[in-house]
Amino acid sequence: MQFSSLLIEEAVNAFASLPGIGKKTALRLVLHLVQQPPSESVHFAQAISTMRANIQHCTTCGNLSDQHVCSICRDQRRDQSLICVVESIRDVMAIEETQQYRGLYHVLGGVIAPIEGVGPSDLNIDTLVQRAQHPEAREIIMAISPTIEGDTTIFYINRQLESVDVAVSNIARGVSFGGELEYADEVTLGRSIVARTQL
């Protein structure tokens, strides 16, 4: 792509460095900003740089936060005895979206994946064990993706928590609500029969 303007070229390259944005999309975004009043670009750039400069990881749970401790951990109305273990911040948001959970979280920052070079020491597992030892903690809920790496992680954490006086549970796995049974994959359907629950 040839640019008659170096300024445009640099802005396009900046956008194109983001994942999933190619040069053509980047150019479309830049030309959009050019058509808008300059204040819009100033606001846009400021939101990004302010965010990056001030964002931090919650020292308790590892969630992204504006402060030292995140708003979820600070919320005293939440059930302090429940800790839901998730892979990433995105999972925290997905669970919050359901409005079904009022406990706390613990963000691991990934799952154990030896092939990709991610071992237990790369994840926030030590801090989880510390939190589980707190007298207030009653149950650790594992909300990890049902993959081989996810199950490995659950197994590892469960072993670490064996000596701690805390219940460890796993979120339910089975057929999706609203899905047709015949379209559910074999493994899910098979497991959902084995793990059936009493009515």
Place this chain on the structure above:
Amino acid sequence: MQFSSLLIEEAVNAFASLPGIGKKTALRLVLHLVQQPPSESVHFAQAISTMRANIQHCTTCGNLSDQHVCSICRDQRRDQSLICVVESIRDVMAIEETQQYRGLYHVLGGVIAPIEGVGPSDLNIDTLVQRAQHPEAREIIMAISPTIEGDTTIFYINRQLESVDVAVSNIARGVSFGGELEYADEVTLGRSIVARTQL
């Protein structure tokens, strides 16, 4: 979407205000920036704000430019007698990409579209007529999209240039190179027969 961080929320909203970027994509981009070193976000924000603050429209042709007059208009090696009329900056880039044209450009900034409230006075047509009157100008090439609005614009500009001593041409319309004839649309194929050229 619920955010536990106001900083993240504002950055997501900034990205989501761009065309074609939804909240989920915006969040993905923001989380990507969080995972990168802060310098990356600083560089990104700076590229955008510097671009918007300094970019200008070339006073001659209307192209986006770092300076008062764009690099194409300043280039004395280009054929100063040819002016290619296009709708937008994107078309300039598309034609430059072909490396088949070494003349100058004139960016209209759109086409005449009464339904959308775009009249001739909203476009850079007056400046085009002025440029066409320059003794050096020999030919005006219309490279406008072959739509009803585009043809209206070509017709209007052609009439404005009637009294000016300059040739006016239209880029060739016909079947695409490399395309199968049977898949060409009827109108294009029909017109390509009517407008056949001698070998």
